[in-house]
Amino acid sequence: MYVKQLEFENYRNLNNSLFEPGKTVNVICGNNAQGKTNIIECLWLFTGGRSFRGAKEKDMIAFGEEYADIKALFFTEGRDQTIEIHIEKGKRKATLNDIPKSYLSQIIGKFCAVVFSPDHLTLIKNGPDERRSFMDGAICQIDPMYASVLSRYKKILNERNNLIRDIPGNRELLDMLSVWNESLCAAGADIASKRNEYIKKISIHAVNFYDGISKGKEKLKIGYKMNCKAPPEADEKEIYNLSLQKLIRKQDEDIRCGYTTSGIHRDDMTIKINDRDAKTFGSQGQQRSAVLSLKLAEASVLGEEKEEAPVILLDDVLSELDVSRQNYLLTKLSGMQVFITCCEQTVISDNVFYVENGVLSDRPFTPEG
Ligand SMILES: Nc1ncnc2c1ncn2[C@@H]1O[C@H](COP(=O)(O)OP(=O)(O)O)[C@@H](O)[C@H]1O
Ligand SMILES: [Mg+2]
Known part of the structure; x- marks a missing residue:
């Protein structure tokens, strides 16, 4: 399975925008505190689980806003499917393929992912x-x-x-x-x-x-x-x-x-x-x-x-592994959609994204001046 599009509105510091990742390895580069983990956290929420960093609903809503909306378009079971999640203080609601679900647990098992961070x-x-x-x-x-x-x-x-x-x-x-x-x-x-x-x-x-x-x-x-x-x-x-x-x-x-x-x-x-x-x-x-x-x-x-590979989310883990372990890991993950965040781009991939101040781009941000 793989994510084709990710949309966020008022999700933490992420600029309201559309993210279109590739089918294989996606590298997300950026300095500290720019929004890399926020993207990984957002992707993870579509599994129906809680934030993997133990955040509460209100923490995920952009400061000063009342709600956050996130939407994923992903390919699974041979067709495109969507999950939308609406987050308000103390509650979350999900819509699977345009059908509202009474409990978030009802989307568990649709979008499957494995997350790994330090x-x-x-x-x-x-x-x-x-x-x-x-x-x-x-x-x-x-x-x-x-x-x-x-x-x-x-x-x-x-x-x-x-x-x-x-x-x-x-x-x-x-x-x-x-x-x-x-x-x-x-x-x-x-x-x-x-x-x-x-x-x-x-x-x-x-x-x-x-x-x-x-x-x-x-x-x-x-x-x-x-x-x-x-x-x-x-x-x-x-x-x-x-x-x-x-x-x-x-x-x-x-x-x-x-x-x-x-x-x-x-x-x-x-x-x-x-x-x-x-x-x-x-x-x-x-x-x-x-x-x-x-x-x-x-x-x-x-x-x-x-009978379908899950999406792999690796937050900040590559820098902690030596080169031979990095290579071992990437070989084992070939054929799956992978999201890797890092401060410096060390992995070669066709899909490299940059994040600065919550803005995602497929081109490096040029220094000002
Ligand atoms: N609810 C929120 N609203 C707005 N900004 C937020 C919110 N929660 C976290 N942030 C901002 O997100 C940034 C941290 O993002 P994170 O993804 O953890 O960074 P990193 O790129 O280091 O992984 C910080 O600048 C923080 O102020
Ligand atoms: Mg981080």
Whole structure:
């Protein structure tokens, strides 16, 4: 799939204009704070996800304006399609092929992309939250129904937490707990088995990519670590049984703490380099290569499942890689539409764009005077 046109109105500092990228590698050059990441962020929004830099709606609207409108024309499933997103303070609305959607989640899976920026090192450096979001976001693009199971789980978890907080004052409520336990574990097992399956798929690719990047010198290993301690070969039923047993075992503790201490909201992804935890023992360079491998693997799996390559968004990552890694990356991405931002143009491409003060041009801005 590829983007043919991108239009923005009142989107951050980007001048209201039309951007027509090429089908292959697009290089977006510019000095700091000119609008490069804004373009990448804008493209990413069409996946239906939140801003990859964690921005709120109001941050994306140009200062002093009330709304922002962005529109993408892209080619997928053999035809041109469009997504329009209207952003107002605290809300977003989407229109897919001129049909308004009640929920933004309804566009997930239409426009598929993988984004990678230096900030994504948090995937290794931060806590398990970040890794669960990575898995969940990636699975949602492949299987949009997954988003509804996730929100069901969150709802049940909330209800269960409310109930256990009321139990100390009203012991009769204890009888109701078993119903919530079962539905929590049913939704949880559905999610865990999908994450488990996803990690198995992505792992094969990520290991290969890491092997290529490290020229066979180091070995990456990734796995899915379930809080219920189910083995990787466990099926949904087994995960359900194990998590229900644990939930019941920890019931008294949950009531004491006032929240649910076990479940898939406590799962994690393990990332190891040469059998050592990448977070604790990996160098900055190793961590960067590991995240890059994961991102490339995410793109590969997405491409396989959708039978169409996703769009690749690389924000500021090239300058952090040495030339051989840059070349490796670009070779692996050939055939896909790629957007690369950088301060200095190092990549040779037919499609080079320049951005200055929110204005995009296909010609370098000449210095004044
Ligand atoms: N809501 C907004 N309205 C207007 N300008 C904005 C808004 N949000 C960010 N900016 C401006 O965008 C610029 C940063 O853009 P960014 O894409 O992050 O730069 P870079 O080219 O370094 O990636 C800054 O000049 C900032 O003031
Ligand atoms: Mg930037």
